[in-house]
Amino acid sequence: MAGHEVSVRLTVDGTARQVDLDPRVTVLDALRDELGVMSVKKGCDHGQCGACTVIVDGRRILSCLALAASYDGADVTTAAGLGTTDHLNPMQQAFADRDALQCGYCTPGQVCSAVAMLEEARAGMPSHVSPDVSDTTVDLTDAEVRERMSGNLCRCGAYVNIVRAIQDVAGQDVARAGGGAA
Amino acid sequence: MKPFAYERPTTVEEAVALAADGGTYLAGGTNLVDHLRLGIREADRLVDLTRLPLDEITERADGGLVIGSGVRNSDLAAHPLVRTRFPFVTQALVAGASGQLRNMATTGGNLLQRTRCVYFQDPTTPCNKREPGSGCSAVEGFGRYNAILGASEDCVATHPSDLCVPLAALDTEVVVVGPSGERRIAFGDLHRLPGDRPDLDTTLDPGELVLAVEVPPLDFAVRSRYRKVRERASYAFALVSVAAALDVHDGTVRDVRLALGGVSHRPHRARIAEEALRGRPATPDQFRSAIEAELGAASPGEHNAFKVPLVRNTVVDVLTGLTEGSAA
Numbered sequence: 001m002a003g004h005e006v007s008v009r010l011t012v013d014g015t016a017r018q019v020d021l022d023p024r025v026t027v028l029d030a031l032r033d034e035l036g037v038m039s040v041k042k043g044c045d046h047g048q049c050g051a052c053t054v055i056v057d058g059r060r061i062l063s064c065l066a067l068a069a070s071y072d073g074a075d076v077t078t079a080a081g082l083g084t085t086d087h088l089n090p091m092q093q094a095f096a097d098r099d100a101l102q103c104g105y106c107t108p109g110q111v112c113s114a115v116a117m118l119e120e121a122r123a124g125m126p127s128h129v130s131p132d133v134s135d136t137t138v139d140l141t142d143a144e145v146r147e148r149m150s151g152n153l154c155r156c157g158a159y160v161n162i163v164r165a166i167q168d169v170a171g172q173d174v175a176r177a178g179g180g181a182a
Numbered sequence: 183m184k185p186f187a188y189e190r191p192t193t194v195e196e197a198v199a200l201a202a203d204g205g206t207y208l209a210g211g212t213n214l215v216d217h218l219r220l221g222i223r224e225a226d227r228l229v230d231l232t233r234l235p236l237d238e239i240t241e242r243a244d245g246g247l248v249i250g251s252g253v254r255n256s257d258l259a260a261h262p263l264v265r266t267r268f269p270f271v272t273q274a275l276v277a278g279a280s281g282q283l284r285n286m287a288t289t290g291g292n293l294l295q296r297t298r299c300v301y302f303q304d305p306t307t308p309c310n311k312r313e314p315g316s317g318c319s320a321v322e323g324f325g326r327y328n329a330i331l332g333a334s335e336d337c338v339a340t341h342p343s344d345l346c347v348p349l350a351a352l353d354t355e356v357v358v359v360g361p362s363g364e365r366r367i368a369f370g371d372l373h374r375l376p377g378d379r380p381d382l383d384t385t386l387d388p389g390e391l392v393l394a395v396e397v398p399p400l401d402f403a404v405r406s407r408y409r410k411v412r413e414r415a416s417y418a419f420a421l422v423s424v425a426a427a428l429d430v431h432d433g434t435v436r437d438v439r440l441a442l443g444g445v446s447h448r449p450h451r452a453r454i455a456e457e458a459l460r461g462r463p464a465t466p467d468q469f470r471s472a473i474e475a476e477l478g479a480a481s482p483g484e485h486n487a488f489k490v491p492l493v494r495n496t497v498v499d500v501l502t503g504l505t506e507g508s509a510a
Binding site for chain 2: 046062117120
């Protein structure tokens with residue numbers, strides 16, 4: 001039985017794709033090597049750096065530790081699916097505005113992670129620095145952003161501006177929510 | 183990575199049958215996929231559990247919880263009943279790994295994850311856990327993370343889980359099913375001490391599958407705390423960790439649950455300290471003498487001797503904090 005290929009269907013950045021794969025292939029390698037989607041990056045390939053972060057069915061995951069066969073049928077969003085060059089996602093625009101990168105290699109993973117992280121905070125998910133884990137309202141302080149983004153390393157050390165960029169978007173969300181309630 | 187066959191059953195019965203003759207279960211993959219790639223483990227057939235109906239958290243009639251083994255760490259941490267009735271379970275989960283990994287990792291996989299001993303994870307070095315009989319590199323090597331309780335001359339590895347520490351403090355049961363049927367295992371009997379078989383982490387039989395973790399009610403767990411001490415502020419494994427729930431009445435310890443992480447081959451329930459505290463004054467001096475009694479059996483080496491005072495001070499601080507938060 002070993003060595004047989006499996007058929008995997010993925011929706012990648014809004015486009016339905018199908019590919020026959022060795023079951024050892026990860027989502028990361030399927031995207032880059034089989035489907036030519038280069039917006040996802042391979043960093044450590046061990047689940048330690050976050051460069052390969054993609055959003056699957058609304059949740060951020062590490063594509064290097066995800067076997068593609070196990071994600072058959074999944075809806076995958078990479079950084080390229082969040083916005084276009086003409087119409088950047090607000091998070092992508094904030095990273096550009098705040099110079100939240102140097103070499104840029106970790107940036108696609110950072111942006112995907114940040115977008116999904118704000119959804120988690122909005123849903124009331126607790127974190128290690130939340131004062132009371134039973135409180136479903138998250139006060140997204142800089143300490144919260146840093147803790148919630150700790151799975152994304154930036155070896156250029158652009159962390160200060162990454163936090164600022166994320167807070168710009170988080171602030172827009174707060175303003176929008178406030179406007180809606182008024 | 184060695185080639186393997188891949189199966190994706192949709193029922194528990196099918197999964198157990200597929201694993202009966204040498205299959206390897208795959209859940210979140212955060213530990214196993216890395217080990218397959220590194221050559222720490224090999225599989226002939228992967229039995230993917232992600233399509234099984236094991237991702238529910240249900241409340242028992244007595245107020246306890248049944249946590250399906252496929253529940254993701256992030257869902258367990260955010261569950262309303264977990265974060266209000268057993269806050270130290272949520273605290274332990276969010277102290278572990280990263281947001282991405284918590285979205286992938288499962289409850290069952292968390293119980294069965296392997297040690298992060300640097301030698302176990304490096305296939306170029308001898309390790310009795312990875313390759314029985316090859317020797318232990320950690321005894322006289324880099325020993326900062328080594329166990330201080332229950333180690334053997336063959337293995338000094340520690341269990342890496344955060345979640346398992348509060349689960350050990352609670353009188354949790356693990357429901358498993360295998361080729362010879364279903365059984366329940368007291369949480370304290372799931373993980374082993376290394377002895378002369380450090381290759382065996384647990385008492386599970388080959389082919390057995392974790393179905394659920396059952397947490398009985400514990401009223402005073404609403405006042406509970408998980409404290410993790412590590413070498414950076416986030417995204418690191420514990421040097422030591424403490425899970426505690428404390429019931430104080432009129433300044434006296436009515437009941438207590440205490441467990442330690444990072445000290446042993448298994449999550450360590452501190453029963454000696456618990457017994458020493460019941461009915462005694464809830465004071466830092468009592469907390470100190472209770473945990474010192476627990477640590478009387480500690481046998482640290484040169485590089486991990488710091489863990490003894492670190493555990494002691496962390497326990498005293500956690501219990502004192504829980505006392506200060508309690509009603510008079």
